[in-house]
Amino acid sequence: MDVYEEVRGLIVLGTYPAGRPVTELELCERLGVSRTPVREALRRLESDGLVRAARRGVTVVELDAKALRNAYLVRASLEALTAELAACRQREGELSPASLARLVEHADLADQATRQGDLVAGVRHNRAFHQYIGTLADNPAALEVLERIWDQITVSTRASLTAPARPVRVDEEHRRVIDAITRGDPQKAAAHAREHVLATMSVLTDQGEET
Template identity: 35%
Template sequence: MESDALAQVLSPPLKRSLADDVAERLREAILSGQLAPGERLRETELSEMMGVSRGPVREALRRLESEGLVFVGRTGRTKVARLSLQDLDEVFSLRKALERVAIEYACEYATSEDLDELQAIVDDMAIALARGINEKEGAEFDLRFHDVVYRASRHQRLGNSWISIRSQTYIIMLSRNVASADFRDSVVHGHQEIVDAITARDKERALAVIEQHMFVAYERVSKSYGQTHIDLDQDE
C-alpha cells in the first residue's frame, strides 16, 4: 500500500466553498419569495450585495439552474424560473416514479428510528394544521416527511434523484391552500397511511397508498396552479 497516495485520497475534506454558501443563500431567497419568478439575476449586482467575487456567484447560479430554480434565456440573461404546467407535469411524473421505489425499499430497510421519526412528523403536522399554518410551513412538513422516507430506503442514488427535484417540489407545494378543511383532513390521513404501510412492511399496500397519495397531491396543485403560471417565453 502506497502511504503517500492513500494519504492524498484520504485527506481532510475541503471546507465549505463560497459557491456553496452563495447557492444556499440564493436558494433560500428564491424559495422564500424574496427573489420573484422572472426576476433577473445579474452576477455583478449579486457579487456586490454578497461581498464575493463573480466566480462563486457564477458557479452558484449554475447549480441553481441544474435544480430548475433559475434559467438562462436565449439572450444569456439569468432569471428566477417560473414553473409552468409542463414543469408541474414533469416534476410529478418523475416524483411518482421515485416515490414508488422509495416506499418499496423503505418497507424493507426502514429502522424503528425511521418509523418513529415519520410518526412524529405526522403527529406534529396534525397539531400544526389544527392550530393553523401557512403554505410555507405546510410544504416544510411535507418535505421533511418525504426526506425521511427516502433516507429510510437506504438507496443513495434514489436519494440523489429526489434532491434534484426537491426545490421545485417545494415551490409547487406553495400553491396549495392549506387553510381548507379538505386539505387538513386528507394530508394527515394520507401521510398516516404511508407510515402504517411501511410499518407493516406491506409493499403491495404501500405501493397502492403512494399511488393514491400522488394522485391526490397532483389533483390538488394542478387545480390551484392555474393557467397564470404558464410562461411560454421566459426570456422576454
C-alpha cells in the same frame, strides 16, 4: 460559505420568487463574494432547473402547467420507490424503532401546522416527512433527484399557496404510508405513496392549491 446552497436557499425559501430576475452583481453584493463562485452556483442551479439564463443574469424558473404535471409524475414514481425501499428495510429488520418514531413525528408536525393554518410551516414539515422516507430508503440517487424536483415544485407553487382543501385526507394518506412501512409491506407502501402524490397533483391542478 457554500454559495450554491446560499443562492438555492434564497430561491427555494422565496426571497427570490418565480419570475424574479437575478443578476450576478446583486448576488455578489448580497453574499459578499466574487463573481466566480456566484457564476458557478448559477450554472448548477440552471442544471437543477431552478433558473434560466436571461439577458442580464438569470430568471427564477416557474414551471408551466405541463412541466409541473410532469414533475409531479416523476415525484410520484420516485416516492413510490423510496417508500417501497423503506418498507423492505423494515421487513429485513434494518430500521430502528426510533427511526419509525421520527417518521411519525414528521407527520404529526405537518398535520399540526396545517390545521393551525401555518401554511409555510406545513409545507416545510410535509417536505421533511417525505424526505425522511427517502432517508429511510437509503438510496442517495433517488433522494438527490427528489430534492431537485421538490425544489422546482416548491418554487413554482408558492404563489398559489392557500389553505389546503383536504387537510384531513392528507394526514390520512401520510398515516397509510407510515403503516405500510412499519408493517414491512413494500407493495402497499409504494401504492399509498404514489396515490398520495397523485392526489396532491390533482388538487393542485384542479384548484390551484398546494396541499
